[in-house]
Amino acid sequence: MGDEAGDWVTGRPGDGERSTQSPRPHQPAPHLHISPSPRLILFLITGGVLIYGVIYPNLHVVVSSLQRNHQWSLANYREAWSQSVVLESVLTSLAVSILTVLFCALAGVPLAFLFERYSFPARKLFAVLAALPLVLPPLVGTLAFIFLCGESGILARLVQSVFHLETPPWSLRGWTALLLFHTYTMYPFFYVLTGAGLRRIDAGLAEAGRSLGAGSVHVLLSVVLPQLTPSLVAAGLLTFMTSMASFSAPLLFGGGVRVLTLEIFAARQRGDLELALTETVILAAFSLGALIFFQRYEGTRKFAAAAMKGTGRRLKPITSGKARTTAVVGGVLFASLLVLPVATLVLVSFAQDGRWTTQTLPPAYTLANYARVLTEKDASEVFTNSLSMSAIAALAALVWSFCVVTLAMGKGSRGWKRLLSLLVLIPWALPGTVVAVALAEAYGKPSPLLGSYVLIGTFWILPVVYFLRFMPLVVRALQASMEQLDPALEEAAGSLGARWWQRFRRVTLPLVLPGAAAGTLLAFVIALGEYVASVLLFVPSNRPISIAVASELRDFNLGAAAAYGVVLIGIIAVSMIIAARFDRRRS
Amino acid sequence: MALLALKNVSKHFDSTPAVADVSLNVERGEFFGLLGPSGCGKTTTLRMIAGLEKPDSGTIEFDEKNITNLSPERRGFGMVFQNYALFPHLNVFENVAFGLRARHKPKAEIAGRVTSALELVQLPNYEKRRVDELSGGQQQRVAIARAIAIEPALLLFDEPLSNLDVALREETRGELRELVNRLGLTAVYVTHDQEEAFALCDRISVMMGGRLLQTGKPRELYEQPAQISVARFLGRNNLIRVLLLSSSKSALGEFKTLEGDHTLRLPIRHDESAPINKPYFIAIRPEHLLVSRSSERSGNVLPARVRELNFAGATSSIKLDANGLQLEALVLQPDGLAIGDSCFVSLPPERLLLLKDE
Numbered sequence: 001m002g003d004e005a006g007d008w009v010t011g012r013p014g015d016g017e018r019s020t021q022s023p024r025p026h027q028p029a030p031h032l033h034i035s036p037s038p039r040l041i042l043f044l045i046t047g048g049v050l051i052y053g054v055i056y057p058n059l060h061v062v063v064s065s066l067q068r069n070h071q072w073s074l075a076n077y078r079e080a081w082s083q084s085v086v087l088e089s090v091l092t093s094l095a096v097s098i099l100t101v102l103f104c105a106l107a108g109v110p111l112a113f114l115f116e117r118y119s120f121p122a123r124k125l126f127a128v129l130a131a132l133p134l135v136l137p138p139l140v141g142t143l144a145f146i147f148l149c150g151e152s153g154i155l156a157r158l159v160q161s162v163f164h165l166e167t168p169p170w171s172l173r174g175w176t177a178l179l180l181f182h183t184y185t186m187y188p189f190f191y192v193l194t195g196a197g198l199r200r201i202d203a204g205l206a207e208a209g210r211s212l213g214a215g216s217v218h219v220l221l222s223v224v225l226p227q228l229t230p231s232l233v234a235a236g237l238l239t240f241m242t243s244m245a246s247f248s249a250p251l252l253f254g255g256g257v258r259v260l261t262l263e264i265f266a267a268r269q270r271g272d273l274e275l276a277l278t279e280t281v282i283l284a285a286f287s288l289g290a291l292i293f294f295q296r297y298e299g300t301r302k303f304a305a306a307a308m309k310g311t312g313r314r315l316k317p318i319t320s321g322k323a324r325t326t327a328v329v330g331g332v333l334f335a336s337l338l339v340l341p342v343a344t345l346v347l348v349s350f351a352q353d354g355r356w357t358t359q360t361l362p363p364a365y366t367l368a369n370y371a372r373v374l375t376e377k378d379a380s381e382v383f384t385n386s387l388s389m390s391a392i393a394a395l396a397a398l399v400w401s402f403c404v405v406t407l408a409m410g411k412g413s414r415g416w417k418r419l420l421s422l423l424v425l426i427p428w429a430l431p432g433t434v435v436a437v438a439l440a441e442a443y444g445k446p447s448p449l450l451g452s453y454v455l456i457g458t459f460w461i462l463p464v465v466y467f468l469r470f471m472p473l474v475v476r477a478l479q480a481s482m483e484q485l486d487p488a489l490e491e492a493a494g495s496l497g498a499r500w501w502q503r504f505r506r507v508t509l510p511l512v513l514p515g516a517a518a519g520t521l522l523a524f525v526i527a528l529g530e531y532v533a534s535v536l537l538f539v540p541s542n543r544p545i546s547i548a549v550a551s552e553l554r555d556f557n558l559g560a561a562a563a564y565g566v567v568l569i570g571i572i573a574v575s576m577i578i579a580a581r582f583d584r585r586r587s
Numbered sequence: 588m589a590l591l592a593l594k595n596v597s598k599h600f601d602s603t604p605a606v607a608d609v610s611l612n613v614e615r616g617e618f619f620g621l622l623g624p625s626g627c628g629k630t631t632t633l634r635m636i637a638g639l640e641k642p643d644s645g646t647i648e649f650d651e652k653n654i655t656n657l658s659p660e661r662r663g664f665g666m667v668f669q670n671y672a673l674f675p676h677l678n679v680f681e682n683v684a685f686g687l688r689a690r691h692k693p694k695a696e697i698a699g700r701v702t703s704a705l706e707l708v709q710l711p712n713y714e715k716r717r718v719d720e721l722s723g724g725q726q727q728r729v730a731i732a733r734a735i736a737i738e739p740a741l742l743l744f745d746e747p748l749s750n751l752d753v754a755l756r757e758e759t760r761g762e763l764r765e766l767v768n769r770l771g772l773t774a775v776y777v778t779h780d781q782e783e784a785f786a787l788c789d790r791i792s793v794m795m796g797g798r799l800l801q802t803g804k805p806r807e808l809y810e811q812p813a814q815i816s817v818a819r820f821l822g823r824n825n826l827i828r829v830l831l832l833s834s835s836k837s838a839l840g841e842f843k844t845l846e847g848d849h850t851l852r853l854p855i856r857h858d859e860s861a862p863i864n865k866p867y868f869i870a871i872r873p874e875h876l877l878v879s880r881s882s883e884r885s886g887n888v889l890p891a892r893v894r895e896l897n898f899a900g901a902t903s904s905i906k907l908d909a910n911g912l913q914l915e916a917l918v919l920q921p922d923g924l925a926i927g928d929s930c931f932v933s934l935p936p937e938r939l940l941l942l943k944d945e
Contacts, residue, residue: 488672491639494659495666496686496737506685510676 038500039410042403049400050423053468057442058284058426061434064441065277076278086263086275090282093260096175096250097243100182104239105232107183108190111334115191116198120327127195129335134188135522135572136342137529139248139546140565143553144341145181146172146253147348147562154344157360173255181249184341186242190235197231198224237294241287245431247532252553261433261532268437268536280437284430291429295422342569349562356558369563373548379560382548383567389459389544390527393466397474398520400467405478428472432532435469440537459542465533470523477519481512514582521579525572588651590615590773591636591741596645598631605631607797608645613741613775618767620788621777624820628797630745633777637743638662649741660689665734666743670750671726673718679705679729680714686737704736705729707766724755731763735770742767744776748783760786781821785809793817815942818870825876825914826942827851827869839936842869847912849889853939868942875938876916878905880923880930887934893924907932 068075080086115127133141147153151168159169201224210219247261254262260283267276349369351362373379404424408417427435443455455461485508493503531546538547545568552561589612598606606628613619621629634640636647638659647655654662665686673682683701692700705711708728718726727747734742747763748756764787767774778784784791785805792802801813812818815826829842829851840855851869882888891914895906903921907914907930914932924930 486670486672488668488670489674491637491659492666492668492672492733493674493685493689494639495637495662495664495743496689496733497660497663498685498689499660502689506688507674511674 039407042407045400045403046407046420050420053464054423054426057435057438058430060442061277061284061438062281065274065281068274076274080275080278080282083275085258086279086282089258089260089263089279092258093244093283094286096178096182096246096257096259097240099179100186100243101236101239103179103183104187104190105236108187108235109194109232111187112191112194112198114327116195118327120324120331122328122331126331126335129338130191131188132338133185134192135525135576136185137526137531137546137565137568137572138185138246139531139549140345140529140568141185141341142181142248142252143549143561143565144345145184145249147558148341148344149177149180150253154347154360157358161360171255172253174253174257177253177255178249178257181253182243182246185249186239189238189242190232193231193235193238194228197228201227234294237290241290241294241429244283244286244290245433245532247431247433261431264433264437265536273441276437277441280434284434287429287431287434288426291422291425294429295418295425345562345565345569348558349566351559351562353557353559366559369559370567372560373563373567379548382543382545382564385542386528386544386546387571389463389542390466390524390530392463393470393527394474394520394524396463396467397471397523398478398516400471401475401478401516401519404475405482408479409482424475425472427468428470432465432469432530433536436465436533436536439465439468456537457539459539461537461539462534462542462544465537466523466527466530469530469533470527473523473526474516474519477522478512478516481515482508484515485511518579518582521575521582525575528571529568589613590617590650591775592648593632593636594646594648596632596635596642596647598628598635598640598642604797606635606642609794609797609799610645611792611799611802613773616771616773618764618774618776618787618789620784620791621775621794622781622784622788622791623779623794625779627794629777629779629794632794633743633745633775636741636775637664637666662741663737663739664741664743665737665739667730667734667745667747669746671730671747673726673729673733675718677718678714679710679716679718679721682718682729683733683736685733690737700736701732704732707735707770708732709762723751724759727751727759731766735766735772739772742772742774744774744778746778749778749780756783763787793820795820811940812870812942815868815870818868818940818942823873823915823917824870825873827871827912827914829867829869831865831867840941842867844869844912847889847910849909849912851887851934851939853887853936853941855941870940870942871934871938873904873915873917874902875935876914877933877935878907878916878918878922878924878930879933880928882931886936887939888931889934891930891932893926893928893930896921896924896926 065076066072066074111130115123115130136144149155149172151171151173153172156168156170156172159165160167163169210216214222245261246259247265250257250259250262251265260279264276264279264283267273267279348362350365350367352364352366352368355364356362374383404420408420430438439461440456443461446454455464489507489511490503493507498506529546530544531550534544534546535550538544545564549561549564549568552558552564591613593609593611596606596609597604609628609632611619621632623629631640635642638654638657638661642655645655646653649662674685677685680701683704684697687697687700701714702711705713708731710725710728710732713721713725713729718729721729727750730747748759751759760783776784776787788805790802790804791808793800793808795816801808801817803811808817809821812821812824818824818826828845830845832841832843832850839852842851842853843849844851845866853869878891882890889909889912891907891909893905894908894913895904897904897906902917902919905916905918905921905924907916909932916932
């Protein structure tokens with residue numbers, strides 16, 4: 001019909017090729033996007049993954065925690081509550097997390113103001129460095145921290161030799177160590193989100209405030225800060241969730257600080273599965289609570305973005321000589337502070353194991369550690385293992401995120417979409433320990449959902465865990481790209497005669513791929529260094545890098561552990577550079 | 588038989604009605620306008636014609652076939668979007684070729700059609716350019732070239748000129764009209780700009796609040812608005828509230844103005860006669876008011892005082908107060924009048940239009 005009519009313009013008869021495309025009359029055609037059958041397939045894939053990966057395992061954990069000998073009972077909770085160690089670990093986790101949020105805010109917010117409001121030499125370099133700890137795998141960061149600040153770390157040795165002390169000047173244990181490390185690794189949440197929030201604020205508003213007679217402090221408190229609140233709350237919640245989930249740091253230098261993740265790990269090691277499950281549910285409840293708050297505040301960020309129009313802000317150059325020097329010196333000090341742990345790791349990776357005893361710096365250097373981790377078969381296969389498992393997980397996440405995002409952006413009620421995005425975010429919000437425990441419980445023995453197939457103990461368990469934990473990153477990256485996409489482009493393609501797969505292949509895909517690829521690479525590098533869930537679920541024949549690092553550390557092969565860490569950081573750095581390229585292409 | 592026919596088409600978004608019971612016919616070769624203020628449902632109507640929205644009820648027919656549920660890609664209509672919707676990752680050639688590739692045309696034909704489409708919009712040799720290198724006006728032309736390259740059965744425009752500056756808008760307007768005429772295309776054109784609609788369209792439907800108020804040639808709409816809202820929307824109008832005094836069968840009806848207590852006489856058709864003392868509106872365009880210092884003219888001459896004088900280049904607008912009745916006149920020369928001066932304003936009976944109160 002439309003096709004035939006098109007030809008009266010030129011007076012040409014409809015050519016055969018076109019008429020084969022003309023539809024059967026009165027065939028109900030869909031409204032936009034995709035026709036019903038592909039939509040059904042997307043729905044089945046999305047639903048299947050969410051049921052198997054998110055709903056069933058987590059529900060299973062909750063149900064199991066509410067049962068004793070297949071009878072409904074609160075006995076598990078009563079017992080957990082009666083053990084003072086459980087209550088204590090809950091309170092400890094909360095206290096650690098709240099203090100972490102506080103310290104991270106104190107470090108991250110002023111830094112964001114410094115970098116977003118003032119210009120000084122090498123500002124850009126420092127601004128990038130400041131976000132560095134975000135991509136440092138927690139286990140490797142912990143390792144670097146121990147080498148630098150631990151009681152036999154370089155700093156301690158330095159102080160000891162300078163002041164001729166008999167014993168190490170400090171021990172990197174307990175609250176101070178934990179909070180220091182948490183602040184180092186998590187302040188970037190505040191730094192990055194506050195910076196983004198500051199960029200969004202219309203400079204004209206602050207100027208309007210000034211023109212109405214408010215002083216700069218007054219403007220900061222009454223104009224700027226209220227607009228930053230969503231960013232600050234989001235950063236606080238992210239920090240809180242990450243801190244609640246923190247595992248490697250308390251494990252390696254928590255000392256007497258017994259946090260909940262450690263308790264779950266310990267209970268499982270002891271074989272007290274019921275207690276582990278119950279504690280898992282308690283930990284999950286806190287994380288999900290934070291997630292729901294986080295989602296609510298994400299909505300208000302849109303309000304801030306909608307108000308953005310008008311004047312852009314110019315960076316205030318720091319011109320006075322003294323202030324300039326202070327800023328630069330501060331920047332250099334700060335950058336070295338950030339780089340020092342990684343530099344230490346590199347140094348130790350070249351140290352000869354066994355020769356470094358009392359000296360401040362390792363006395364002898366060698367390539368043996370690298371030779372060992374890169375060439376010895378049982379040592380180097382962990383790279384192949386981690387790379388392949390992370391790649392499988394990241395690519396699966398990429399494909400899957402297209403299903404989810406297409407559904408989430410298509411027709412449907414708002415409530416349904418909110419539920420979908422909440423379900424997708426759950427595995428990301430849950431601590432790795434919780435995800436691992438849930439999968440282990442759900443798929444550790446033959447279950448009706450999987451037939452008689454047992455997932456635990458196979459190669460596939462870790463790729464599945466990586467996929468579940470990090471696919472939300474890909475989904476969010478893709479969704480952000482999709483939301484930036486002008487819907488008129490797809491409509492224009494449709495009006496020009498392109499079917500849904502042509503529209504997808506020729507318009508949507510090329511435009512969102514850079515963003516999606518950046519998200520996929522991020523998921524890939526985070527999966528590469530994953531430790532928390534891996535340690536609970538790995539199969540000895542298929543160890544990931546992080547497990548190798550931990551076992552080298554346990555055997556006091558510090559050099560080898562550091563070498564693993566350096567190679568891992570190298571892979572991550574290369575991936576992040578590629579991701580940044582993609583990101584730039586997107587804009 | 589009309590080429591495009593909308594029959595009782597309605598569309599709701601959530602619970603707010605966007606388009607209510609719209610019926611219209613577009614003839615083959617016609618340049619048809621949908622004119623209305625923003626939010627009146629004109630774009631939604633256009634999107635339903637394009638297939639981008641599905642009507643809740645009613646049917647859309649094209650060439651005597653029901654296309655209500657046909658997906659946009661199967662309609663073969665070309666559409667020019669308000670923001671142009673050029674594909675940012677494709678160059679000019681690939682943008683224009685997009686619809687032809689979707690139809691799997693042979694390479695040589697695609698190249699030929701793209702070249703001639705770009706020549707038609709006066710952008711020859713722009714094939715290799717990136718679309719973000721082009722100016723707004725050039726992007727606009729690429730969007731038009733892309734829509735006409737598929738030899739559309741119907742060409743749809745969604746406020747295509749609203750992002751251009753005034754001078755470019757008027758220039759493009761002329762070229763657009765000429766292009767559509769030359770290709771013998773049928774077009775539906777959505778705009779909120781009355782001047783643009785008048786300049787481009789053979790026929791126009793005025794839409795307000797989701798409803799079609801009146802359809803007609805530009806001059807008809809301007810001179811014979813069927814309703815007060817149309818009279819208000821299309822250009823400036825003096826709207827005078829009146830009561831019918833006499834319902835004699837004589838040619839002239841007698842009305843009393845509610846403000847100023849004047850008596851106005853104008854010819855009424857018999858079917859317009861209505862109960863006495865029912866409020867009516869009398870409309871007269873500002874350019875039809877005659878203002879002078881003396882009362883020598885006959886018919887509907889009211890004494891008035893000059894309240895405001897606005898010089899606007901070729902014309903001047905005079906705001907008048909005739910014993911409480913506020914009027915606006917558009918004159919070429921203000922005739923030496925100054926604010927506060929007394930004068931006489933004449934409302935020629937043949938220019939007065941009787942409108943029912945809504």
